[in-house]
Each structure stands twice: as C-alpha cells, then as structure tokens.
Amino acid sequence: MIRILFTIIAGVLLGGVVHLVSVLALPRIATQDAYSRLTPITKLNAVTQIPPADPGNTLMPYLDPALAVAVCRYDLSTGPIKLSVPVSQAYTSVSFYTRNELAYYAINDRSAGKKVIELDLMTEAQHNALPEDEDITAADRLIIDSPSTTGLIVLKALAPEPGLMAQAQTSLANSSCQVQVEQPTAKQAEVPLPAPPPAPRGRR
Amino acid sequence: MTTTRGTELGTLTIGAWTARPRIGTTDIDPYSRATITRNGELPIGTGDGIAFTARADDKKKPLDGRCDVVVSGVTPAARFWTLTLYDNKGRLVANSLQRYGFTSEEIVRGADGGFEIHIASRARAGNWLPTGGIERYSLMFRLYDTPVGVATRTKRDAPMPQIATVGCP
Numbered sequence: 001m002i003r004i005l006f007t008i009i010a011g012v013l014l015g016g017v018v019h020l021v022s023v024l025a026l027p028r029i030a031t032q033d034a035y036s037r038l039t040p041i042t043k044l045n046a047v048t049q050i051p052p053a054d055p056g057n058t059l060m061p062y063l064d065p066a067l068a069v070a071v072c073r074y075d076l077s078t079g080p081i082k083l084s085v086p087v088s089q090a091y092t093s094v095s096f097y098t099r100n101e102l103a104y105y106a107i108n109d110r111s112a113g114k115k116v117i118e119l120d121l122m123t124e125a126q127h128n129a130l131p132e133d134e135d136i137t138a139a140d141r142l143i144i145d146s147p148s149t150t151g152l153i154v155l156k157a158l159a160p161e162p163g164l165m166a167q168a169q170t171s172l173a174n175s176s177c178q179v180q181v182e183q184p185t186a187k188q189a190e191v192p193l194p195a196p197p198p199a200p201r202g203r204r
Numbered sequence: 205m206t207t208t209r210g211t212e213l214g215t216l217t218i219g220a221w222t223a224r225p226r227i228g229t230t231d232i233d234p235y236s237r238a239t240i241t242r243n244g245e246l247p248i249g250t251g252d253g254i255a256f257t258a259r260a261d262d263k264k265k266p267l268d269g270r271c272d273v274v275v276s277g278v279t280p281a282a283r284f285w286t287l288t289l290y291d292n293k294g295r296l297v298a299n300s301l302q303r304y305g306f307t308s309e310e311i312v313r314g315a316d317g318g319f320e321i322h323i324a325s326r327a328r329a330g331n332w333l334p335t336g337g338i339e340r341y342s343l344m345f346r347l348y349d350t351p352v353g354v355a356t357r358t359k360r361d362a363p364m365p366q367i368a369t370v371g372c373p
Contacts, residue, residue: 026238033241053296053304060244061294062255064346065304066286090309091283091348095249101240103228106249108349110283147230154246158284158348160309162302 027100034060034101035073035152042073045081047155047177049169066160068168072153072177076146079179080122083153087115088171091158094119098148105144112142120180121146121153153177216356218364220264221256221345225354228254243294253282253348259340261367267342269297269335271372273323275343280362282350284308287321289333290342297341299334306331343367 027033037060042048049070053063063069074081085094087109094117095106109117120143127145155175157168214233216223227236228250240247248255260266267273279285288305291297296304306321312331313319322328325337335341345364352362 023234023238027241030241032244034244034246037244055296055298062245064286065296066307093252095252102230103247103249104230106251110349160307
C-alpha cells in the first residue's frame with residue numbers, strides 16, 4: 001500500500017518537474033519563434049518591410065492587417081543603434097523585443113511628441129560607457145537599454161482603410177536603423193576609460 | 205496543451221472578450237511566454253496597445269462562420285481600434301473582398317455614433333466581415349494608444365462591444 005502511494009507521489013512530482021522545466025525552457029528552445037521566423041527575411045541592423053498580413057502569408061500568426069509593419073533585427077555587439085522613424089499621418093509606434101520575444105519597451109508617435117521618433121538603443125554596458133557630457137547633451141534624445149544584445153524592433157504604421165496601406169508602408173520605408181557611425185568617438189571614449197575610474201562611480 | 209491554448213493566469217475578461225495585459229510587459233507570465241514563442245507571435249507592447257480575443261459570443265456559443273454574428277455597442281477609450289477575424293491558427297480567412305477586419309476609422313456608423321459589424325458568410329448591408337463559411341473562428345479586438353491595460357479591472361474601465369449570434373442556417 002505504502003509502496004503504491006509512494007509511486008503515485010513520485011509520479012506526480014516528476015510530472016510537475018517536467019511541466020515546469022518545459023514551460024520555463026520553451027522560450028529558449030523554441031525554433032519557430034518570431035525571431036527565428038523573421039531571421040531569413042530580414043537584414044541585420046537595417047529596416048526591412050514585412051509583407052502585409054494576408055491569408056497566404058503564414059509568416060507569423062495574428063498579424064494586424066490594418067498596420068504596415070517593418071522590422072529591424074538588431075545586434076548591439078558592434079555598437080549602439082540609432083533608430084529614426086518618421087511619424088505617419090495616422091499612427092506610428094515602435095516596439096522593442098528581446099531575442100526571446102519579451103516586449104520590454106514600446107512608444108507611439110503621440111508619446112514621442114515629435115515628427116520623427118528618434119531613439120538610441122544600447123546595452124546597459126554601452127549606456128554606462130557613455131561619456132558623461134554626452135549624457136547631458138542627450139537630454140532630448142531618448143536612450144533605451146536593451147536587456148539582450150540581440151532582438152527585434154518592430155515599427156508599425158496604421159492604414160486607416162485598406163487603400164491607405166501603400167502610404168503607411170512608404171512612411172515606414174523612410175525610417176532607418178543602423179549602428180552608430182561615430183565609431184571614432186566611441187574609440188576615443190574607450191581609450192581614456194581606464195584613466196578616470198571615478199566617472200562610472202559618480203554616475204551610479 | 206497549456207502552451208497552445210493558454211491559461212487563465214493574469215487575464216482580463218470583459219463580456220466575451222479576454223485580454224492578457226501583462227503580455228506586453230516584462231512581467232509576462234511563463235505560460236504566456238511559452239505560448240508566444242511556440243506560436244511565433246509578437247505580443248503588442250503595452251505602450252502600443254492591447255489585444256482582446258473572443259472565441260464565443262456573449263452567451264458562450266462558439267463563433268461559427270456559417271452563422272450570422274453581430275458585433276455592436278461601445279468601445280473603450282483609444283486613439284483607434286481594429287477588429288480582425290482569424291481562423292484557429294491565427295491566419296486571415298481568404299475572401300473575394302479581401303476584407304479581413306475593420307478599423308474604427310473606416311467603419312460605417314449610425315446617426316448616434318454606434319456601429320454594427322455583421323459577420324457572416326454571405327454579403328450583408330453595412331459593415332460586412334466575411335467568414336468564408338469556416339466552422340470556427342476567433343475575433344481579435346485591438347486598442348491602440350489606450351489607457352486600457354494592466355490597471356484595468358472592470359467593464360466600467362473598458363466597455364467592450366457585444367457579440368450576438370442572431371441566426372444560424
């Protein structure tokens with residue numbers, strides 16, 4: 001009797017462990033996640049338009065057919081990324097996802113409050129390595145910290161009716177997403193870094 | 205099973221509609237994360253909007269593409285909304301009009317500002333959303349630039365439209 005009970009309890013425990021492990025591991029082992037699906041059709045650190053949602057388009061499920069969508073698949077290992085998205089006539093938004101599709105930030109045209117949504121995306125380490133004076137002059141530019149080195153930036157523009165889809169796509173086509181070209185200044189920043197060690201301490 | 209169907213964790217249900225407000229934040233629950241990565245979706249970020257799904261009408265009758273279904277009434281505060289019809293795998297349903305949904309900007313409204321969307325396999329007057337006659341479908345109601353989100357609890361904060369099956373052949 002006690003042996004049967006023990007077997008049942010062991011079975012339930014094992015089942016519970018398998019359940020938990022598979023649920024928690026799935027985001028890391030899934031091969032058909034959005035990032036993997038977008039990898040073959042998108043360029044790295046550049047804006048790529050996604051074909052409009054349509055019954056024959058099985059790229060991703062549950063796409064909103066009323067929105068033009070473009071994706072910038074990013075890799076911050078070579079430096080921070082500068083993103084610039086002109087605001088379309090209807091509605092424009094920018095959403096950020098980690099490599100494992102965690103939505104960590106999203107902003108729309110109204111909350112950006114400008115004609116062009118301009119953002120700098122960098123890792124926390126790159127943010128900390130920014131020269132201090134640059135941080136002050138950066139008051140009007142939005143810096144986003146990415147929790148992962150790679151990920152996705154999704155740009156959306158509304159087509160209020162199907163006939164305006166081309167217009168929404170054109171608006172997104174004018175956006176840019178690229179590794180910051182100020183590579184020389186980045187190198188300069190790297191060289192004096194060991195010299196003033198109090199700098200990072202002062203900022204934190 | 206939980207990863208394909210989802211669970212009741214952290215859900216917001218208003219009438220026939222269900223949303224998971226935390227799905228667009230870093231506080232997302234592990235089950236939703238597993239569902240999203242498994243299905244290859246990208247959730248709407250909270251700063252962008254929120255998505256409500258309905259698979260049944262107000263009387264809990266599953267949405268049937270062969271029946272006449274009417275979506276009507278009021279919508280929560282938002283800059284705009286979209287209503288889209290999907291099959292069970294999240295794909296759009298082919299039809300000759302290439303009409304897969306409506307946006308709040310294009311909808312034909314009555315004199316009082318209210319609207320009615322007729323979801324049916326055959327053409328209907330006004331806002332007709334074709335089903336292609338498929339047996340089961342789901343509706344997704346997305347609000348963009350909206351105060352509805354993690355803090356929303358009740359129907360008073362987010363009055364959602366009604367879904368009624370008005371006739372089946």
